[in-house]
Structures are given as C-alpha cells and as structure tokens.
Amino acid sequence: MKIKKVAPVLFCLLVFLAAGRLLWAEARLDMSKAGVKGGNCASCHGQDKVLSKGHVDTKAMNWEACRACHTRDNLSLTGKLPNSHHHLLAGVGCIECHGKTKKPEVLDMDKCVSCHGSTDGLAQKTKDIKPTNPHTSPHYGTDLDCNLCHHQHTRSENYCAECHNFDFKTP
Amino acid sequence: MEQKKLRNGINRRGFIKGAALTTGAFAALGSIGTKKAHSAALPKKWDMESDVVVIGYGGAGACAALEAARAGSSVLLLEKMGMPGGSTTLSGGIVLAAGTKLQKSVGINDTPEAMYKYLMACGQGRAVPELVKLVCDMSSENIDWLAGMGGVFTQELLAMSGMENEPEYAAVTVPQKRGHRVRGTGSALFKVLADAVKAEKNIKVLTRTSGTKLITQSTKAAANLEVAGLEATSRGKTILIKAKKAVILTTGGIMPGEEAEGWLKDYSPDIAKCVAAGSPSSTGDGYKMGISCGGALKALNTGGTLPCLLFPGAKMAGIVYANIWGLPNIYVKTDGTRFCNEGANYTLVSELMFQKNATTAYCVFDAATVKKTFALVEKGIEIQRTIALGINPENLDDQVKRGFLYKGDTVAELAKAIGIDAAALVKTMENYNLNAEKGKDTEFGRTKALEPLKTAPYYAFKINPGLVCHDGGLNINTKAQVLDAHDRVIPRLYAAGRDAVGIFGGRYPASGAAITDLLTFGRLAGKNAATEKAWS
Numbered sequence: 001m002k003i004k005k006v007a008p009v010l011f012c013l014l015v016f017l018a019a020g021r022l023l024w025a026e027a028r029l030d031m032s033k034a035g036v037k038g039g040n041c042a043s044c045h046g047q048d049k050v051l052s053k054g055h056v057d058t059k060a061m062n063w064e065a066c067r068a069c070h071t072r073d074n075l076s077l078t079g080k081l082p083n084s085h086h087h088l089l090a091g092v093g094c095i096e097c098h099g100k101t102k103k104p105e106v107l108d109m110d111k112c113v114s115c116h117g118s119t120d121g122l123a124q125k126t127k128d129i130k131p132t133n134p135h136t137s138p139h140y141g142t143d144l145d146c147n148l149c150h151h152q153h154t155r156s157e158n159y160c161a162e163c164h165n166f167d168f169k170t171p
Numbered sequence: 172m173e174q175k176k177l178r179n180g181i182n183r184r185g186f187i188k189g190a191a192l193t194t195g196a197f198a199a200l201g202s203i204g205t206k207k208a209h210s211a212a213l214p215k216k217w218d219m220e221s222d223v224v225v226i227g228y229g230g231a232g233a234c235a236a237l238e239a240a241r242a243g244s245s246v247l248l249l250e251k252m253g254m255p256g257g258s259t260t261l262s263g264g265i266v267l268a269a270g271t272k273l274q275k276s277v278g279i280n281d282t283p284e285a286m287y288k289y290l291m292a293c294g295q296g297r298a299v300p301e302l303v304k305l306v307c308d309m310s311s312e313n314i315d316w317l318a319g320m321g322g323v324f325t326q327e328l329l330a331m332s333g334m335e336n337e338p339e340y341a342a343v344t345v346p347q348k349r350g351h352r353v354r355g356t357g358s359a360l361f362k363v364l365a366d367a368v369k370a371e372k373n374i375k376v377l378t379r380t381s382g383t384k385l386i387t388q389s390t391k392a393a394a395n396l397e398v399a400g401l402e403a404t405s406r407g408k409t410i411l412i413k414a415k416k417a418v419i420l421t422t423g424g425i426m427p428g429e430e431a432e433g434w435l436k437d438y439s440p441d442i443a444k445c446v447a448a449g450s451p452s453s454t455g456d457g458y459k460m461g462i463s464c465g466g467a468l469k470a471l472n473t474g475g476t477l478p479c480l481l482f483p484g485a486k487m488a489g490i491v492y493a494n495i496w497g498l499p500n501i502y503v504k505t506d507g508t509r510f511c512n513e514g515a516n517y518t519l520v521s522e523l524m525f526q527k528n529a530t531t532a533y534c535v536f537d538a539a540t541v542k543k544t545f546a547l548v549e550k551g552i553e554i555q556r557t558i559a560l561g562i563n564p565e566n567l568d569d570q571v572k573r574g575f576l577y578k579g580d581t582v583a584e585l586a587k588a589i590g591i592d593a594a595a596l597v598k599t600m601e602n603y604n605l606n607a608e609k610g611k612d613t614e615f616g617r618t619k620a621l622e623p624l625k626t627a628p629y630y631a632f633k634i635n636p637g638l639v640c641h642d643g644g645l646n647i648n649t650k651a652q653v654l655d656a657h658d659r660v661i662p663r664l665y666a667a668g669r670d671a672v673g674i675f676g677g678r679y680p681a682s683g684a685a686i687t688d689l690l691t692f693g694r695l696a697g698k699n700a701a702t703e704k705a706w707s
Contacts (some may be wrong), residue, residue: 112256130569131573139260139261140356141358144254145253147255148254159254162253162486163450164482165483
C-alpha cells in the first residue's frame with residue numbers, strides 16, 4: 001500500500017504546482033495591461049530561455065526588424081511562433097483584440113476579419129497555393145474560423161490534415 | 172474496484188460482447204451493466220447544465236437541437252471537431268422523399284406508400300416497419316421544413332438516386348425520382364441547418380468537445396437507469412454536464428479505422444475492409460455511450476458502400492461519381508479484367524467488389540472522358556470539382572505527379588504505370604471497345620455510358636469500396652428513444668442519425684436515405700426530448 005502513503009504528498013505537490021501556474025498566468029495578464037513589448041521576451045516568459053543560444057538581443061525589435069534575418073526562405077518563422085508574437089511585434093497588443101478586461105474572452109473570427117479583411121478576399125490571394133487553396137473548400141467555402149488553423153496563444157495547426165494529406169505550413 | 176471500472180465506462184471487450192449479443196439474438200445486455208451502476212452517485216457539482224444535451228453537431232444533431240430549442244428547451248450542442256457538419260457536410264446533399272410538391276410540379280405521382288415498399292425491399296426483412304413508415308410519411312414535410320429555412324431543391328437535380336430501376340426492385344414498386352437535391356451538395360444542405368442553429372438563442376454550441384460517458388441515476392418508474400447527464404472532454408478538459416431533460420446521441424455512428432478495428436472486423440468483415448468516406452470524427456462514441464447504459468445495437472453489418480478513391484495518406488476517401496454522372500470508363504481488377512456492369516447502382520457494384528475479389532480495382536478512362544468531365548463542370552451542375560470523376564480534371568498532371576492518377580500514352584503503358592499485366596488490360600480494353608462500338612456489352616450488360624475508350628492519353632486511379640455511412644446503430648422506437656435488448660426504453664436517452672438503426676437493415680437503398688432518416692429521427696428526438704419533465 002505504498003501508493004496510499006505517497007498519494008497525499010503527490011496531491012499537495014500538484015496543488016502547489018497548479019497554484020503556481022495560476023499565479024504565473026495572472027502575472028502575465030497584469031503585464032499585458034502594462035503594455036507588453038513583443039521583442040521583450042522576459043516581459044511574458046520571465047527567466048525562461050525562449051530564444052536560441054547566441055540570438056541577438058530582441059528587446060528593441062519590431063516585426064520588421066525580425067524580418068531582416070528571418071525571411072520566408074531563410075530561417076523562416078512560419079509555424080514557429082504563436083501568432084500573438086507577430087501581433088505584438090507589429091504593435092498590436094492584447095487590448096487591441098480583447099479590449100480592456102481582466103478576463104480576456106475567446107474571440108470569434110469577426111475580430112480577425114475586422115483588420116485582415118474578408119475571407120473571400122483572402123481566398124483570392126491564395127488561390128494558386130498547391131496542392132489546393134487552403135482558404136476555401138468544397139465543404140465549408142470560406143466560412144472556416146481562422147482560429148481552427150491560425151492560433152494566437154499556441155502553435156498553429158493544419159486543420160485540413162484532420163482528413164486530408166495537404167502538407168500546409170500554417171503561419 | 173468493480174464500481175470504478177464501471178464508472179470509467181465500458182471497456183472494449185464489453186463493447187464487443189454487447190455488440191455481438193444484441194444484433195443477432197438480442198440477449199439481455201441491458202440488465203448486465205446497469206445493476207452495479209445503481210450505486211454510482213451523481214456528481215456533487217456539475218460544470219454546465221442544460222435541458223437537452225445533443226452530442227454531435229452533424230445533420231441529425233442540428234435537427235434535434237433546432238426542434239428542442241423551438242419547443243422552448245435550452246440546448247447544449249456538442250461537436251468533437253473544430254467545425255460542425257460531420258458526414259452530412261461531406262454528403263451529396265440529397266434527401267429521399269415521396270409525395271413532395273417538387274415531384275408533383277414535374278408530374279411525378281409518387282406516394283409515401285410506394286417509398287415504403289421500396290425501402291422495405293432494401294431492408295431485406297430486417298428493417299423495422301414502423302420506423303420505415305414514419306420516415307416515408309414525414310419525408311415530404313421534411314423537405315418543406317428545409318425549404319422553409321432556405322433550402323432550395325430544384326427540378327433539374329431531382330433524380331432517381333438508388334436501385335429503383337434494377338429489375339429486383341422495379342418489380343416491387345414503380346421506380347420514381349425521389350432524390351431531392353440542393354444546389355451545392357451536402358455543405359449547402361448543412362449550411363441551411365447551421366444558419367438556423369446560429370439564429371436560435373436557446374442553443375449553445377461547444378466545438379472540440381466530445382461526450383465520453385453517460386451519467387445515470389435510478390428511478391422507481393423504469394426498469395432501466397435514467398440518463399442524468401454526461402462527462403465530456405472539452406478542449407482537453409474533462410467537464411460534467413447536467414442534462415435536465417435528456418441526452419440525444421447524434422455522433423455519426425462509426426467509420427472503418429483504428430477505433431473500429433477489433434469489433435467491426437469480427438462483425439462485418441466486408442465493412443471493415445472499406446475505406447472511410449464519412450467524417451473521421453465518427454468513431455462509435457454514440458454506440459459506446461448507448462450500450463454503456465443498456466442500449467441494444469442492431470444491423471451492425473450493414474452500411475452505405477460505394478466505389479471510392481482513397482488519396483494516398485489521406486484519412487478518408489472520396490466517392491467515384493463517374494458512373495453516377497454517366498462518364499465512360501471501366502473498372503478492372505488487379506489482373507486487368509473487368510468484373511461488373513460499371514453503370515449499375517453503386518451498392519450493387521460495391522457488393523461485387525467484395526464478391527469478385529476486387530476490393531482493390533482501377534477505374535480506367537481516356538482523354539475523351541476527361542473532356543466530358545470538363546464539360547460537366549462547365550455546365551455548372553455544381554458538383555464538387557473533384558467528384559465528377561473522382562479526380563480533379565483541372566490539374567491532371569499534378570495528380571499524376573502526386574501519385575494518385577496513373578497515365579499512359581497507350582493502354583499498355585498505362586498498365587505498366589499502374590503495375591498490372593499489360594497484355595490483359597489491352598485485351599480487356601479491346602473487348603470493351605468492340606462491345607461499345609456495337610452498342611451491346613455482351614460481358615456485363617453495361618448500358619449506361621457505353622462508349623469506346625480510344626483517345627490517348629489513358630488514365631486510371633485506384634478504387635476501393637468505401638463506406639459513406641454505417642447503417643446499423645442503437646435500437647430506437649418511433650419517438651427516437653433508445654431501447655434496451657428487451658425493447659424497453661432507456662429513460663431520457665435518444666438517438667438519431669447514424670447512431671440509431673433507423674430505417675436500415677439490408678442494402679443501402681439510395682443516396683438521400685441516411686439524410687431523410689436523420690431529418691425524421693433528429694427532429695423527433697429533439698421534439699420528444701423537449702417534452703420530458705426536467706429533473707432536479
């Protein structure tokens with residue numbers, strides 16, 4: 001009955017970790033109100049090493065500055081960073097999308113479309129992508145929610161791959 | 172420990188046992204699992220609650236949610252995928268119906284009774300008469316219901332969509348055009364439902380959320396435990412949902428694949444060999460939840476099978492529509508010989524694929540057929556681009572490069588590209604062309620699109636029997652309530668669409684059969700669930 005003895009200890013440890021995680025998330029939110037800078041990794045990630053070893057200091061950088069080294073063909077960042085980073089680096093902070101709130105809500109695609117334009121227009125722009133246009137489909141037309149593929153706070157995914165073998169690299 | 176196991180739902184072994192027991196002889200599964208579960212207490216705290224919880228937001232789920240909400244109930248509509256639609260969105264968007272205004276407008280004098288006779292003949296003695304009758308009687312009203320929400324069914328798309336013309340069935344009742352189709356196929360049909368759901372304030376939709384386990388409680392009144400709620404997985408989190416009136420299972424049955432391995436194979440070897448052509452989210456969740464509280468499964472060895480095209484690496488197949496749209500081609504086995512009348516109904520062709528060792532075959536056609544396919548697309552039939560031939564006619568070379576289309580400047584070279592015997596394929600083509608020129612297929616009796624294939628280059632793609640929907644499912648009554656092995660109601664549990672057996676039993680009758688079925692039982696499940704008295 002070793003488990004019986006260990007279980008309470010494990011439980012306490014879990015509670016402790018969960019609480020820590022919550023506090024950390026809260027801290028992140030507080031900082032967002034103070035105006036997070038996209039290039040200042042530590043403002044959200046704290047002491048975590050999030051950049052590769054020897055990476056130049058990014059504190060003062062914006063999206064354009066990143067693009068000086070990271071092009072589409074060389075050191076591409078496609079799919080590497082959750083899209084909130086792109087937004088932050090381009091000067092679009094938490095409040096621009098979520099508004100001034102303590103409890104940011106999940107947003108629907110109307111918010112994306114309000115800046116990025118209609119999905120019909122987007123589908124036009126990507127009509128020549130092979131093997132097929134990722135922004136329209138016989139099943140859903142141009143109605144698919146952007147967030148099914150393009151995530152802001154986690155790694156993006158290729159929703160088509162639920163059924164198809166389209167090898168899209170999702171930004 | 173025993174209790175814990177039960178609370179965690181049934182294991183696979185139990186599932187197989189349940190399935191095996193119930194389809195054939197209907198043994199007493201209901202009473203096995205339920206007794207012990209009596210002592211399982213209800214959760215102290217629920218994360219969410221709603222009058223009615225509908226699990227699975229495809230066609231059936233949408234119908235159920237709409238009717239329940241319109242009857243004044245609050246509805247929580249769960250969808251496992253990121254987007255609703257399920258297999259309905261992937262379908263041809265056809266509704267089988269009789270005695271409709273559209274039929275009358277083109278002078279077709281059809282009745283629900285005639286449709287009943289046809290469906291019962293397809294049921295091969297196993298379809299449940301009262302369920303079939305209900306679907307036929309409601310079919311015309313279902314078309315009106317969809318039309319009232321913006322569904323446009325047009326005269327030129329009205330078609331005979333099943334085996335009505337085959338001698339065996341024509342002898343039973345006069346063949347009629349009953350396939351009512353909306354422009355833009357299944358996605359357009361589903362959009363009608365989805366737009367209505369969006370407009371309904373009483374419905375809350377949760378995507379990326381799947382039902383995992385039903386929670387039951389005992390009642391004095393009924394033999395079976397009643398469903399009180401469920402455990403669901405929502406975006407990685409486990410949540411408990413209280414269903415005050417009822418739970419409706421509409422998860423889409425099961426598709427061949429990992430989840431189906433192990434039991435579909437034992438039970439229905441032919442269906443297990445099919446490639447999946449319905450939504451990959453159909454993994455038997457509804458069956459599992461249903462039998463976990465005593466529901467009985469029926470007719471598991473039936474399904475809608477069609478010749479399909481599996482794109483390499485893809486999880487699901489596309490339907491080969493070439494012969495539905497009258498495009499000339501032949502199907503050959505791996506030995507290079509034909510095995511069927513390709514123009515016959517797809518159910519019959521796919522049956523022959525199993526019987527004649529042709530579960531891997533090739534659809535062979537020529538450049539003239541490609542041209543005809545283009546013409547079809549240009550005619551604006553609004554078929555999905557890829558389905559006219561099974562392939563996309565717009566970028567053939569790209570498809571050759573990607574490896575799912577074979578091409579040869581001669582028939583022999585095509586055979587070489589496929590990897591089958593060249594002499595055999597050349598001989599097969601010569602025979603077919605001779606017959607086509609004479610206008611009589613002496614080998615297999617093909618009459619539809621019997622045209623020579625003589626224009627180089629030649630093309631082929633691999634075909635396999637595919638499953639668009641699994642027809643068997645939970646036994647239900649005419650109120651769409653789930654029944655146990657003794658035909659006793661499981662209180663507060665409903666099923667519709669492919670989670671329920673519905674009208675099926677034998678052969679898949681026609682395109683539009685599954686949708687007319689889901690409209691009827693989805694709507695009934697929603698209406699009846701809303702009339703339940705809420706528990707507290």
